[in-house]
Amino acid sequence: MAEPMLRLDSIEKRFGEVDILRGVSLDVQRGEAVVLIGPSGSGKTTLLRCINMLEDYHAGSVSLDGAPVGYRLEGRERIRMRDSELAAVRADIGIVFQSYNLFPHMTVLANIMLAPMKVRKLSRDEAEARARDLLLLMGLADKADLHPAQLSGGQQQRVAIARALAMRPKIMLFDEVTSALDPERVAEVLTAMRQLASEGMTMVVVTHEMAFARDVADRVVFMEGGLIVEQGPPQQLFGNPAAERTRQFLGRFMNAEGRTCG
Amino acid sequence: MSVALENLPYLLRGAGMTVLLSVAAAVPATLAGLCMALARRRTPWLGSLLDGWLFLMRGIPLIVLLVFVYFLLPRTGLDLPPFWGVTLVLAAYYAAFMSEVFRAGFDALPNAQWEAGRSLGLSEPLLLFHVIGPQALRVALPAHLNLCASLIKGTSLASVIGLWELTLASLEVVERTLAPFPIFLSAAGIYFTICFALDRLARRLEVANG
Ligand SMILES: Nc1ncnc2c1ncn2[C@@H]1O[C@H](COP(=O)(O)OP(=O)(O)OP(=O)(O)O)[C@@H](O)[C@H]1O
Numbered sequence A: 001m002a003e004p005m006l007r008l009d010s011i012e013k014r015f016g017e018v019d020i021l022r023g024v025s026l027d028v029q030r031g032e033a034v035v036l037i038g039p040s041g042s043g044k045t046t047l048l049r050c051i052n053m054l055e056d057y058h059a060g061s062v063s064l065d066g067a068p069v070g071y072r073l074e075g076r077e078r079i080r081m082r083d084s085e086l087a088a089v090r091a092d093i094g095i096v097f098q099s100y101n102l103f104p105h106m107t108v109l110a111n112i113m114l115a116p117m118k119v120r121k122l123s124r125d126e127a128e129a130r131a132r133d134l135l136l137l138m139g140l141a142d143k144a145d146l147h148p149a150q151l152s153g154g155q156q157q158r159v160a161i162a163r164a165l166a167m168r169p170k171i172m173l174f175d176e177v178t179s180a181l182d183p184e185r186v187a188e189v190l191t192a193m194r195q196l197a198s199e200g201m202t203m204v205v206v207t208h209e210m211a212f213a214r215d216v217a218d219r220v221v222f223m224e225g226g227l228i229v230e231q232g233p234p235q236q237l238f239g240n241p242a243a244e245r246t247r248q249f250l251g252r253f254m255n256a257e258g259r260t261c262g
Numbered sequence B: 001m002s003v004a005l006e007n008l009p010y011l012l013r014g015a016g017m018t019v020l021l022s023v024a025a026a027v028p029a030t031l032a033g034l035c036m037a038l039a040r041r042r043t044p045w046l047g048s049l050l051d052g053w054l055f056l057m058r059g060i061p062l063i064v065l066l067v068f069v070y071f072l073l074p075r076t077g078l079d080l081p082p083f084w085g086v087t088l089v090l091a092a093y094y095a096a097f098m099s100e101v102f103r104a105g106f107d108a109l110p111n112a113q114w115e116a117g118r119s120l121g122l123s124e125p126l127l128l129f130h131v132i133g134p135q136a137l138r139v140a141l142p143a144h145l146n147l148c149a150s151l152i153k154g155t156s157l158a159s160v161i162g163l164w165e166l167t168l169a170s171l172e173v174v175e176r177t178l179a180p181f182p183i184f185l186s187a188a189g190i191y192f193t194i195c196f197a198l199d200r201l202a203r204r205l206e207v208a209n210g
């Protein structure tokens, strides 16, 4: 098989004395959409944050497109990358948070243009053209000059997605990007993500939207207690889960299926 | 009142010195305060050092500090002109308070803003300049303006060690004219105008920056 876009090898993470990730390994292929599900507290957010080093982890390794992220090995020693090296790898990893985290003092357009201009060294015109294309794609062409506070949650979240995409990342990470939204706003964000997946973006999506997982995921990964319990294509994992724990977790969602409108 | 008018040019020249002294002290105090607020985020021991310094400055009257330096400096063999001696004391004094004000500004921002910027690949300097700084400064601005006004008024203490500025100029005129009321009223008006103008200017800058 070709070299994966993202490789996680035995990631371990503790907060204080508590093991949060207990050896998570996962390969994500180019163009693959992986959906990560699991109960609250299972470590999904922590895992995503380890991928781009918002959290330091204690053991294991991450590599993106074959290059190490976060730590490099020198002999037997594990050396944390310098801030400048980290910034360079993070530029290739798009992440979208549940709480959008747009820059409130800038317009929508400026939010999207900042990193492409400062990090990728695009000219103002190039960055603006790219930003406007993405806003169009996200159905927000008329919002370019507003400030984030003037947008609905769903609109802010789509700006956050556009901001991450403007860096042309190698992979996109989504952490429950719809769970802070009103139900009627969820669909517009999921539609944007669905389109992204169909265009071949490599992505890891943490979500509780099971219908979305079923339609969009190439592979669904079920995590619990800081471990990957089971993974497989959606039909298999949803239709015929191997592990009892997966069955129980999904059981709760099947009852609520009417609400997960995707 | 004609006494005040006659002597207004003299007082205004004193006011010019007051402004010069204020700028000479406020600019480095602001820069140092900003640098210290940033530096202590990364260097914990520096934080304790700065806390100690702030603790000292908080407990010592500015005038005592001024007189102390005035008498002490010549003994160290350091021949600092009074203007720079006063500037140094004012800057050191207010830098301590300003670093607290800026620290509060930085602390007011949610960590998520740092994380969002880092995730986009922004280096720390870029992040500070474009994302964190503008927001933190906006939070800190009102308190910073208060300190600047306090610094401007604090320059009047320089008169005690014989540095000529607005207050000393007023004292001289009063000695000559024996008309304290119109002269000190004029001086008060000039101090007020300087502080008021600064406030307006800063708020206009804030609006201009969106
Ligand atoms: N900064 C932190 N300090 C201490 N413990 C933390 C910290 N962040 C997360 N944890 C703990 O780590 C565990 C995993 O948290 P994480 O947020 O990764 O779970 P999750 O799978 O994303 O859950 P959810 O579905 O609720 O978002 C939880 O028990 C949480 O309490």
Ligand SMILES: [Mg+2]
Pocket (backbone or CB within 6 Å): A044, A045, A046, A175, A176
């Ligand atoms: Mg989470």
